[in-house]
Amino acid sequence: MIARKTWREIRLxxxxxxxxxxxxxxxxxxxxxxxxxxxxxxxxxxxxxxxxNMMRAIADPDASGAYSAYMSAQMFFKGTNVVGIAxxxxxxxxxxARERENGTLEFLLSRPYSRTRILxxxxxxxxxxxxxxxxxxxxxxxxxxxxxxxxxxxxxxTLAATHASAFVVLFAALTxxxxxxxxxQAHTAFAVGAFIVIQVAIYFIQxxxxxxxxxxxxxxVYGPILSGNRPFxxxxxxxxxxxxxxxxxxxxxxxxxFRRAEP
Amino acid sequence: xxxxxxxxxxSKAFGRVQALRSVDLSVGRGEIVGFVGPNGxxxxxxxxxxxxxxxxxxxxxxxxxxxxxxxxxxxxxxxGYLPGETSLYRxxxxxxxxQFAYGGYSVRPEIIDLAPELFDLPLHRRIRxxxxxxxxxxxxxxxxxxxxxxxxxxxxDRAIDASARLSLRQVLLALAAEGRGIxxxxxxxxxxxxxxxxxxxxxxxxxxxxxxxxxxxEQLRSxxxxxxxxxxDLPGGTTLVERLPGGTLRVVTEGDPIAWxxxxxxxxxxxxxxxxxRLEDLYRVLTERGTEVTP
Numbered sequence: 001m002i003a004r005k006t007w008r009e010i011r012l013x014x015x016x017x018x019x020x021x022x023x024x025x026x027x028x029x030x031x032x033x034x035x036x037x038x039x040x041x042x043x044x045x046x047x048x049x050x051x052x053n054m055m056r057a058i059a060d061p062d063a064s065g066a067y068s069a070y071m072s073a074q075m076f077f078k079g080t081n082v083v084g085i086a087x088x089x090x091x092x093x094x095x096x097a098r099e100r101e102n103g104t105l106e107f108l109l110s111r112p113y114s115r116t117r118i119l120x121x122x123x124x125x126x127x128x129x130x131x132x133x134x135x136x137x138x139x140x141x142x143x144x145x146x147x148x149x150x151x152x153x154x155x156x157x158t159l160a161a162t163h164a165s166a167f168v169v170l171f172a173a174l175t176x177x178x179x180x181x182x183x184x185q186a187h188t189a190f191a192v193g194a195f196i197v198i199q200v201a202i203y204f205i206q207x208x209x210x211x212x213x214x215x216x217x218x219x220x221v222y223g224p225i226l227s228g229n230r231p232f233x234x235x236x237x238x239x240x241x242x243x244x245x246x247x248x249x250x251x252x253x254x255x256x257x258f259r260r261a262e263p
Numbered sequence: 264x265x266x267x268x269x270x271x272x273x274s275k276a277f278g279r280v281q282a283l284r285s286v287d288l289s290v291g292r293g294e295i296v297g298f299v300g301p302n303g304x305x306x307x308x309x310x311x312x313x314x315x316x317x318x319x320x321x322x323x324x325x326x327x328x329x330x331x332x333x334x335x336x337x338x339x340x341x342x343g344y345l346p347g348e349t350s351l352y353r354x355x356x357x358x359x360x361x362q363f364a365y366g367g368y369s370v371r372p373e374i375i376d377l378a379p380e381l382f383d384l385p386l387h388r389r390i391r392x393x394x395x396x397x398x399x400x401x402x403x404x405x406x407x408x409x410x411x412x413x414x415x416x417x418x419x420d421r422a423i424d425a426s427a428r429l430s431l432r433q434v435l436l437a438l439a440a441e442g443r444g445i446x447x448x449x450x451x452x453x454x455x456x457x458x459x460x461x462x463x464x465x466x467x468x469x470x471x472x473x474x475x476x477x478x479x480x481e482q483l484r485s486x487x488x489x490x491x492x493x494x495x496d497l498p499g500g501t502t503l504v505e506r507l508p509g510g511t512l513r514v515v516t517e518g519d520p521i522a523w524x525x526x527x528x529x530x531x532x533x534x535x536x537x538x539x540x541r542l543e544d545l546y547r548v549l550t551e552r553g554t555e556v557t558p
Contacts, residue, residue, distance in 0.1 A: 001362075001363055001366030001367065004363075005352075005355075005359075005363050008355070008359065009354070102350050102352075102353070103348065103350035104350050104351065104352055106311070106316060106346045106348075107346055107350075107351070107364075109316045110314055110316060110339060110344045110346060111339065111364075111366065111367060112336050112339040112340040112367040112368070113336065113367065114336055262316070262317055263311070263316060263317075
């Protein structure tokens with residue numbers, strides 16, 4: 001019941017979110033042959049070392065390596081890190097804060113379900129709504145790539161999508177925690193938004209980049225995955241699983257807070 | 264189990280505000296207990312504690328022979344709770360809302376048939392298009408047909424018109440006749456007293472003892488509301504308490520109010536009301552007698 005209600009609330013946003021990722025992806029793929037010729041110019045124009053490195057990898061003389069690097073930037077570094085995280089914040093902000101703000105929290109809490117079940121049901125629906133579009137849109141890149149005479153491997157795309165999904169769900173969990181604690185959606189969005197801005201700012205400062213969460217989901221992570229240079233075990237057990245563990249820990253704290261919440 | 268709800272010495276504070284002070288309360292099978300008090304008296308907090316939405320600081324609570332602190336889901340599964348100040352999901356249709364509200368309960372459609380004028384609503388429409396009265400009737404439709412032994416209804420008559428109120432009264436009496444217990448909170452003292460087997464009065468988080476309530480009512484028995492056709496000198500033996508809007512005077516007589524009233528020429532009286540127990544008057548008298556109502 002809770003899951004169905006949550007899905008009803010976010011289904012239109014989920015469709016819009018899926019379309020947005022896909023709309024960003026399709027022209028990126030179709031424009032690849034033209035962009036490839038201009039990569040050297042783009043590299044010179046890039047303002048930061050991080051972005052210069054990314055363009056240098058795309059300019060790789062090995063054709064398949066260049067396309068993998070390009071797609072890792074387009075699909076994951078740009079696609080999921082921007083649209084995915086925006087979706088995570090948008091979906092999860094409302095989970096509890098909106099109920100509190102609209103005065104429906106008491107009615108929700110008076111249903112014959114435990115608070116743990118209420119919160120986990122809501123979070124699970126949001127997580128699925130975020131993750132499924134990432135997989136679906138990533139897989140569409142495989143046939144689309146053939147249109148520009150390039151190839152992507154299903155296994156590597158799926159592995160990259162799994163890692164990207166874990167990263168996005170981590171942000172959904174952080175937003176959920178804020179939504180439980182904050183009095184309103186605006187407070188939740190502000191808190192998470194400020195956190196993301198700080199994380200992005202840290203990421204672009206080479207010296208302290210290691211302190212940014214975005215380092216876990218950047219070009220240097222997805223490039224080697226898509227080019228097949230990082231095996232599943234190394235990716236999944238090396239970093240993805242830690243994202244999932246962190247997500248589980250944050251959700252556990254959110255549940256503990258929600259159990260104490262008063263309407 | 265004849266006692267469906269039992270509270271003993273229940274206290275609750277929100278920060279520095281003491282919402283409940285050692286409240287005792289019980290609801291038996293087939294009993295309607297009126298729960299009356301001004302805003303902020305602690306009625307809603309008390310009900311929330313009973314269904315385990317809010318935890319108590321002290322005292323014992325047994326709802327359907329269970330402690331809401333330990334077994335809130337079992338209590339909520341067998342208890343129809345209508346929150347007082349809740350809003351409904353504005354973007355859902357009435358039908359979607361009911362589907363959600365009935366989840367986890369068995370529902371008795373015959374209750375809806377009992378008062379179609381109360382429960383008849385355009386369920387295909389979104390709740391945001393409903394009037395305040397329709398929203399309240401939808402909330403009632405989400406609660407009263409639940410096949411539960413105990414009902415905790417926080418101001419069920421809020422925003423509904425007189426005929427819907429009458430239908431609500433019929434439904435509540437029918438539920439009580441089936442042996443279901445009802446704790447009924449309301450601001451309408453006359454409505455509550457018309458159907459309640461007992462009335463519990465809460466003031467500033469404390470239950471007003473029966474003796475204090477009786478004394479306050481006794482005091483109000485000599486209360487006269489009087490509207491005169493013209494300005495006249497009132498007969499002696501009274502105290503003018505206040506001038507109400509519309510020119511009505513409220514006086515307290517020393518002796519028999521009827522005898523006092525008969526000393527005024529009938530042609531000068533437009534309207535007179537003797538000894539009516541209005542909730543606001545009761546609040547006033549109890550508040551004035553504050554030290555006496557404290558147990």
